[in-house]
Amino acid sequence: MPLQTPPTADDDPLSPRRVQFHAHVDADAWAWSCAVALTGILRRDIAERGLARLLLSGGTTPAPVYRALSKAPIEWDKVEVALVDERWLQPDDPDSNARLVRETLLQNRAKAAHFEPITRVGRTLEESVASANAHARRPASVAVLGMGEDGHTASLFSGARDLPRALASKSDYVAFDASGCAGAGAWPLRISLTPTGLSKARERMLLIRGEAKRRLLDRALDSNDATLMPVRVAFSTPGAALQIHWCP
Numbered sequence: 001m002p003l004q005t006p007p008t009a010d011d012d013p014l015s016p017r018r019v020q021f022h023a024h025v026d027a028d029a030w031a032w033s034c035a036v037a038l039t040g041i042l043r044r045d046i047a048e049r050g051l052a053r054l055l056l057s058g059g060t061t062p063a064p065v066y067r068a069l070s071k072a073p074i075e076w077d078k079v080e081v082a083l084v085d086e087r088w089l090q091p092d093d094p095d096s097n098a099r100l101v102r103e104t105l106l107q108n109r110a111k112a113a114h115f116e117p118i119t120r121v122g123r124t125l126e127e128s129v130a131s132a133n134a135h136a137r138r139p140a141s142v143a144v145l146g147m148g149e150d151g152h153t154a155s156l157f158s159g160a161r162d163l164p165r166a167l168a169s170k171s172d173y174v175a176f177d178a179s180g181c182a183g184a185g186a187w188p189l190r191i192s193l194t195p196t197g198l199s200k201a202r203e204r205m206l207l208i209r210g211e212a213k214r215r216l217l218d219r220a221l222d223s224n225d226a227t228l229m230p231v232r233v234a235f236s237t238p239g240a241a242l243q244i245h246w247c248p
């Protein structure tokens with residue numbers, strides 16, 4: 001089923017200039033195409049600025065892309081890898097986004113990259129947020145986003161008391177309490193990139209798989225309320241166009 005034809009006004013968040021949809025035939029094509037696109041972005045920033053900064057999401061979707069990217073011919077010692085969001089867990093916890101990135105991306109050639117986990121042993125939640133904000137002073141080459149089955153992106157959850165504050169925040173990262181949100185699973189306390197932080201990334205990519213998420217994406221594109229569909233911040237936040245990569 002094709003995605004609805006978006007209107008074309010330049011300031012319309014659904015303008016083709018702001019949302020580009022790439023459908024891949026299968027998971028292999030999806031993973032390699034995303035890895036190739038990310039390689040191009042990182043190599044361009046290394047050539048232009050001497051270093052590149054890669055912001056990564058966690059969850060169940062992106063591992064194949066990260067594994068493919070880990071083998072890419074990039075000057076990885078010039079790449080900083082950081083997180084879009086993190087659960088309030090130790091960085092080696094099996095459910096942490098840091099552990100996912102370590103086990104999937106920071107392998108092969110990408111072992112040489114510099115990784116900045118948000119949480120660390122002995123660091124408080126406030127210190128973790130402050131550290132993420134300090135690192136975010138260097139603009140990201142690309143932010144790689146995901147979308148949960150409840151329409152959240154990063155750790156911005158609909159129905160959470162903290163959502164309006166996070167959406168309006170002038171900080172790049174905030175602490176986020178998603179208590180009561182089923183989509184946050186067993187990890188209600190989070191640290192998340194905000195729309196302000198996302199707006200500074202030179203490029204944006206959204207990785208999704210499966211028919212259910214494609215239908216959910218259609219609903220998000222149709223909705224006009226980021227408090228109900230936080231994934232809308234991925235394309236309604238001013239800045240780079242959103243490259244959406246999907247496969248069945």
Ligand SMILES: O=C1O[C@H](COP(=O)(O)O)[C@@H](O)[C@H](O)[C@H]1O
Pocket residue numbers: 056057058059060061062084085086087097145146147148149152153154155
């Ligand atoms: O909790 C999270 O979920 C989202 C989406 O994850 P998925 O399992 O539906 O792919 C993810 O993008 C985010 O980084 C993570 O903390």
